[in-house]
Amino acid sequence: MAFDKFKEECGLMAIYRHKEASNLCHLGLHAQQHRGQEGVGVISQVDGKFHAHKGIGLVSDNFADFDFKKLPGDVALGHVRYSTAGDQDIVNVQPLVSELSFGNVAVAHNGNLTNFDEMKEVLKKEGAIFSSNADSEIVLHLLSKEPASSPPIEALISAVTKIEGAFSLIVLFKDRIFALRDKHGFRPLSIGKIGDSYVFASETCAFGILGAKFIRDIKPGEIVELTDEGELKSYFPFGNNKSTPCIFEHVYFARPNSKIFGRQVYKTRLQMGRELAKENPVEADLVVPVPDSGVPAALGYSQESGIEFQLGLIRSHYVGRTFIEPKQSIRDFGVKIKHSPNDEIIEGKRLVLIDDSIVRGTTSKKLINMLKKAGAKEVHLMISSPPITDPCYYGIDTPEKSQLIAANKSIEEIREYLEVDSLTYLSVEGLYKSVESDVGSYCDACFTGNRPVKIKSGKKDSEQLGMFS
Ligand code: SF4
Structure with a gap:
């Protein structure tokens, strides 16, 4: 998987x-x-x-x-x-x-x-x-x-x-x-x-x-x-x-209880959710996180919007790193083994689904399908960071640019592909408000393409560099 x-x-x-x-x-x-x-x-x-x-x-x-x-x-x-x-x-x-x-x-x-x-x-x-x-x-x-x-x-x-x-x-x-x-x-x-x-x-x-x-x-x-x-x-x-410093540490990598670059990660992610709610108000019944990484931003969205927070997706914490995936018998086995819908909570409800980022979009598509099958009336997907348009060359393993959905499709095309009622991302300005810093004071190259250090290894943009350590 x-x-x-x-x-x-x-x-x-x-x-x-x-x-x-x-x-x-x-x-x-x-x-x-x-x-x-x-x-x-x-x-x-x-x-x-x-x-x-x-x-x-x-x-x-x-x-x-x-x-x-x-x-x-x-x-x-x-x-x-x-x-x-x-x-x-x-x-x-x-x-x-x-x-x-x-x-x-x-x-x-x-x-x-x-x-x-x-x-x-x-x-x-x-x-x-x-x-x-x-x-x-x-x-x-x-x-x-x-x-x-x-x-x-x-x-x-x-x-x-x-x-x-x-x-x-x-x-x-x-x-x-x-x-x-x-x-x-x-x-x-x-x-x-x-x-x-x-x-x-x-x-x-x-x-x-x-x-x-x-x-x-x-x-x-x-x-x-x-x-x-x-x-x-x-x-x-x-x-x-x-x-x-890498702004993605605040978006996803670091543990919420860590203090990174002088800021508590949890508080920063709450604020990302609040900024998302200010930028993208929507009529809905529940705010649901993609656990675990979407939880703090979903709480922030709920606090700012007043829309009730509920765990509409339950994550298994016992997923091994390797398992034998059935070929045809169980569709989307990999996603199902990790996440399950909380059917009684979401049935007939209009959901604001919060995740921290979309890379390829394949997992998001399966989760949304799972929520709809479980009876969600509407799914409004909100991402607590901007669209990822570029690979990272500074120590993070990322897919090639051709695999990054936001590098190849417009937001409306991604919405259609994911089959959600609406799709919105946090703006770059909203991201910087969340870390209380001026735009450009962090590395944000995977969102903006603005690389703080030029690549000298003679490789094309689509290739990875060296060994990640
Ligand atoms: S490109 Fe910059 S912000 Fe994005 S993951 Fe790499 S170091 Fe972090």
Whole structure:
């Protein structure tokens, strides 16, 4: 079953100088499982020596009954990842580790390097032998070229100023850890503290499970260095640049209880629903979310419009990632196994159906058909973000442009295809009102085509870049 959504990218987690580092790291990754379900890795460090446990699949698949004595030490770095099709190889599971002249170094990466192909070719010509397809391996190869006498921060600055695109990175040396975001700040990365120990995570929802206190976000273009002495230093090697964090983190990717780019995601999604109601009032009986991602915006729509909120679709939380789909006997099996109509609630009712986005439209069409069959009198589909017209090149797996329904059909044509009574999207202006920012202050390229970073990998617009990390 092709899931008709953008695919989350990756989640990072690090714990520095805590006696239960590896166990806490795996818990923090568990809280960020939504950012990648196809591979997990945790490495720990004792006196510069790394210990690793990696596997394909979920955190719980790989760490149930795991003996954390196999990951000793008080420093841990972890990663959950999503991989593109056919790339579920263990060699690509991060963190990646290399023995360099500085000692052992480990890297975990979230994002997508827009000059990945170019850099890889240059490094290969210079003799580098790549053992994975992960973007983060570029960083290790670049570090390997730095003189052993360079202080780690200088070596790291020299390496990361050669890469371009979207990257939040955590780099672990023997006696210090670095956490950084690219100059545009596409992907999130935050600092927290448990007692005297520092923790780093892609999303602040990981801090909750650990009982960690949120300290602050790492700023776009900032490298944070944490030394063994507990000193936190900050560097800005990329110069001044306009930051453009990914607005889709607020629309769909991040967990609602995370604080992303300084804003609570749940409150932002409520506001998206309110803005949608202001822009698109309609006569209806019930507001129904497509669970789970449409729930906060549907609540916001209900609060603003005064139309009653009801769970007209029920989602199963026990859907495995793989199952054998009957070929002909049960139509739309994939959608039905995940969502069921709440017949008695929706029968004879005019529904405002709220979802966060439409990618291909195939799932939306099946859900609408399901609601109509269950007796809904009218279905007015409202989307709490603008039409998706362009693929993402900054760390999100998206279909080719030819597969994006809004890139190929007008809104009226999409309405006809979906067989809904009306179809409306939140405007770009409404989206920015929801995040209380000026238009253009985030990356919104998948909605507008305005790309903050040019693509250098020599690929056509319709092709994906590199390996999503
Ligand atoms: S193109 Fe869309 S998904 Fe990609 S970084 Fe920009 S806003 Fe996020």
